[in-house]
Amino acid sequence: MSQPADRFYTKEHEWVKIEGQTATVGITDYAQSSLGDIVYVELPAPGAALERGKPLGVVESVKAVSDIYAPLPGTVAEVNAAVEDDPALVNRDPFGEGWLIKVSLTGDASPDGLLDAAAYAEFVRSL
Amino acid sequence: MLTSAAKTALYGAHVSLGAKMSPFGGFLMPIVYTSILDEHKAVRTAAGLFDLSHMGQLVARGPAVAEWLDRLTVNRVAGMREGQARYNIFTNERGGAHDDAILYRFPEDWLIVVNAANTAKMWELLQASKPAQVALENRTPQSALIAIQGPRAAEILAPLCGADLDGLRSYHALRTRLADGAGGVEVEIARTGYTGEDGFEIFLPAGAAPAVWERLLVAGTTHGLRPAGLGARDVLRLEAGMPLYGHELDEDITPLQAGLGWAVRWEKSDFIGKTALAAQKAADDYDRIVGVVMDGKAPARAGYAVHADGRRVGEVRSGSIAPALGGRNIATALVAKAASAPGTRLTIEIRGTEHPATVVPLPFYKRPA
Numbered sequence: 001m002s003q004p005a006d007r008f009y010t011k012e013h014e015w016v017k018i019e020g021q022t023a024t025v026g027i028t029d030y031a032q033s034s035l036g037d038i039v040y041v042e043l044p045a046p047g048a049a050l051e052r053g054k055p056l057g058v059v060e061s062v063k064a065v066s067d068i069y070a071p072l073p074g075t076v077a078e079v080n081a082a083v084e085d086d087p088a089l090v091n092r093d094p095f096g097e098g099w100l101i102k103v104s105l106t107g108d109a110s111p112d113g114l115l116d117a118a119a120y121a122e123f124v125r126s127l
Numbered sequence: 128m129l130t131s132a133a134k135t136a137l138y139g140a141h142v143s144l145g146a147k148m149s150p151f152g153g154f155l156m157p158i159v160y161t162s163i164l165d166e167h168k169a170v171r172t173a174a175g176l177f178d179l180s181h182m183g184q185l186v187a188r189g190p191a192v193a194e195w196l197d198r199l200t201v202n203r204v205a206g207m208r209e210g211q212a213r214y215n216i217f218t219n220e221r222g223g224a225h226d227d228a229i230l231y232r233f234p235e236d237w238l239i240v241v242n243a244a245n246t247a248k249m250w251e252l253l254q255a256s257k258p259a260q261v262a263l264e265n266r267t268p269q270s271a272l273i274a275i276q277g278p279r280a281a282e283i284l285a286p287l288c289g290a291d292l293d294g295l296r297s298y299h300a301l302r303t304r305l306a307d308g309a310g311g312v313e314v315e316i317a318r319t320g321y322t323g324e325d326g327f328e329i330f331l332p333a334g335a336a337p338a339v340w341e342r343l344l345v346a347g348t349t350h351g352l353r354p355a356g357l358g359a360r361d362v363l364r365l366e367a368g369m370p371l372y373g374h375e376l377d378e379d380i381t382p383l384q385a386g387l388g389w390a391v392r393w394e395k396s397d398f399i400g401k402t403a404l405a406a407q408k409a410a411d412d413y414d415r416i417v418g419v420v421m422d423g424k425a426p427a428r429a430g431y432a433v434h435a436d437g438r439r440v441g442e443v444r445s446g447s448i449a450p451a452l453g454g455r456n457i458a459t460a461l462v463a464k465a466a467s468a469p470g471t472r473l474t475i476e477i478r479g480t481e482h483p484a485t486v487v488p489l490p491f492y493k494r495p496a
Contacts, residue, residue, distance in 0.1 A: 036147075036358070037164045039448045040426055042478070058478070060426055062163040062448060063358055 002121075003028065004095050008071065008111050009120035015095065016071040018111065023072055026099040027059060027090065030124050035061040038087045043079040043101055050074050050103060057100070059090065071114060074103035135180035136271045136333035140340055144354055152243025154181035157356040166359035167450050170322050173351025174277030176343055177360060183246030184270045184330065185253060188236040189261035196230065196237070198398055199256065201382055201391040207232045212298045212317050216390060217249065218400030222381040222407060225252060227372055229319055231300045238315065238330065240272075242372045271336035275343060275352070276326030276363075278494075283347040284327055288316065292327070305329065307338040314339075321360060323367025324494055365459070366451045368418065368490025374429060374445045375416050375459055383407055384415050384461070386489060414441060417467050418489040419458040425477050427458035427484070432476040433466070440466040443475060451492040458484070 003009065007017035013031035017024045032038060040060040050056050050070035057068045079101050083089045090098035115123060132150035141148060146157035157178060160166065169175050187196070193205040202215040211232050217225040226245040231238040241249045250265050257263055275284055285292045289311075290303035300317035312335040320326040331339060344352065361371070370376045376385045381404060383391070391404060407413050421427055427446035432439055441462030449457040458475070466473060469488050474481035 036159055037162050039454075040424055042425065062362065063158070065426075065428065 003117040003124075005117040008114035008116060009123075010069065010071050010114060011123060012067075012069045014069060014071050016111075016114065018072075018105070018109075021105050022077060023074065023103045023105055023109070024099050025056075025068075025071060025101050025103060027068065027094055028120070028124075029094045031059075031066075032091050032094045032098070035059065035064065035066060037062050038090045041083050041087050041090065041100065043084065044076050046076050046078060048076045050076065052108075059087075068100065070103075072103065072105055072109045072111075073107045074105040074109065076101055077104045078102040135178055136336040137178045137180060137273075137340055140337055141178065141354075146354070146356060151357060152181045152246070154243065156181055157354070159356040159358045160354050163356070163358040163362060164450055166353055166355035167362050169351060169353040170277045170324055170355055170359065170363055171451060172278070173353075174275055174279045174283055174326075174347055175322070175353055175355030175359065176340070176347065177274040177276065177355055177357075178336075178340070179272040179274050179328070180270070180333070180336065181243035182267075182272055183239075183241035183243060183249060184266045184272065185239040185241060185246075185250060186236050186264045186266055187239065187253070187257070187261055188264075189258070191258050192237050192261055195256070195258055195261060196239075197395060199252075201395075201398060201400070201404070203392045203395060204230060209234050210299050210301055212300050212319050214298075214390060216376070216382050216387065217252070218382070218398065218404070219378060220400055220403060221379075222383070222400040222403035223378040224372070224376045224380065224382065224385075225249065225378065227370065227376055227387075229317075231315070231317060233300070233302065233315070245372065269333050271331050271333045273329045273331070273336065273340060273343070274320055274326060275329070275347075276320045276322040276355075277324045277352075279347075279350045279352070280324070280326040283343065283350050283352055284316075284329075287342060287346060290316065292316070297325075305331070305339060306342055307335050308342060309338065312339065321367075321369055322363040323369070323490065323492055324363075361445075362447050362450070365445050365447050365457065366449050366490070366492035368492075370416075371445060380416070380461065381407060381413075384413050386416050412464055414461050414463055415467050416444065416459050416461055416489075418487045418491055419443070419460050419473065419475070419484045420452070420487050420491075421456035421458070421475065422483040422485070424456070425482050426456045427460075427475045427477070427482075433460045433462055434474045434476065434481060435462075435466040435471065440473070449491055457491050459489075462486075
């Protein structure tokens with residue numbers, strides 16, 4: 001399972017791609033594969049404040065409800081209406097079209113404590 | 128629980144098919160092979176193959192089996208003919224359910240198939256209550272159960288089996304030989320299931336299970352047969368309105384509350400829990416299981432609170448997306464009588480937000496005639 005090198009990862013299996021003051025957040029291929037068929041996503045409204053490490057929404061498969069945690073602090077700038085409409089998009093393209101939210105970064109948005117692609121791949125191998 | 132989960136005879140087959148395995152009822156069972164939704168679709172449109180070897184297989188033999196079981200259960204046992212199968216519920220003194228089970232009557236003995244999580248409890252209960260002349264055996268460890276379910280199940284299974292499956296009616300069973308690639312094996316085949324589709328359950332010796340499983344998978348390839356896990360099975364049974372012990376039925380939920388009053392034979396002279404059930408029926412003020420369809424996309428899950436007119440009226444007992452209902456979210460809920468009529472508007476509390484829903488008659492899904 002290859003992890004794109006242009007972003008950071010969490011041990012809760014979110015990815016975050018930082019571009020200037022904006023970050024895009026999704027869940028990893030490992031996460032979608034573990035969950036199975038994703039049937040529902042519940043995302044915060046634009047403008048909602050996100051705290052690093054705190055739940056921002058949920059992804060639900062047929063069997064399970066999983067919290068999504070904010071990898072970085074900020075304000076929700078945009079939610080992916082396409083995945084709200086068709087949650088299976090997260091299964092089909094977790095690192096691309098299946099992104100969940102875009103965040104306007106605020107406060108300490110340094111990637112300290114996040115994993116790079118190699119470290120995340122190592123972490124997944126250890127599971 | 129610290130005891131490790133046992134493996135069924137088909138464990139190796141599941142692993143080589145890439146199944147996700149999880150402990151269930153004391154066994155490591157396949158939850159999903161590729162996709163719960165794809166496996167569900169295969170069962171509704173073609174056929175699915177299930178390993179149900181975790182379920183308890185208890186065999187009773189002797190002259191007084193029917194009279195004895197009639198005392199422990201709500202449905203009629205004594206009237207069953209050889210080759211017949213019947214759904215039944217073992218009740219406690221309060222009318223709650225020790226377990227629900229299917230009883231099969233064969234010429235020489237009776238097979239009682241119980242829920243995996245209840246096998247130990249039912250074994251103890253039956254051992255403690257049986258008359259001296261009844262012999263009881265727990266054959267679960269040396270047995271397997273393979274189910275083939277779906278509209279194409281009969282055409283896949285028939286060529287492998289020596290018996291006339293066309294003549295085997297729903298809720299009937301027979302003993303026959305089944306091809307296993309090595310001279311055949313003695314099995315029991317029942318036209319029963321837990322999916323809402325036509326299908327068969329095959330009881331066989333554990334040692335023969337891998338060969339039979341493989342034969343069926345190969346025979347079914349051109350018919351759209353797929354291995355299906357317990358994840359798909361739960362969606363299928365919920366759509367079909369079939370109760371799952373621990374959800375719609377338990378020691379504190381009676382058959383009447385579960386909507387299984389049709390299985391209670393009041394004309395039986397006596398059975399454990401009859402007095403309590405009769406009182407419950409007469410008072411008719413009990414909480415009951417209803418079907419619920421959500422308005423929106425958020426799935427209802429077991430344990431969520433149910434409200435009507437701003438008051439708590441019950442809780443969700445099972446919930447799932449229902450592919451057979453166009454992807455609507457369905458649930459069962461145990462609710463007050465006042466909130467139980469079809470058409471009643473409810474809200475389900477999901478993570479602090481109320482989501483509207485409507486009470487509907489069960490089952491959600493009936494297979495096309």
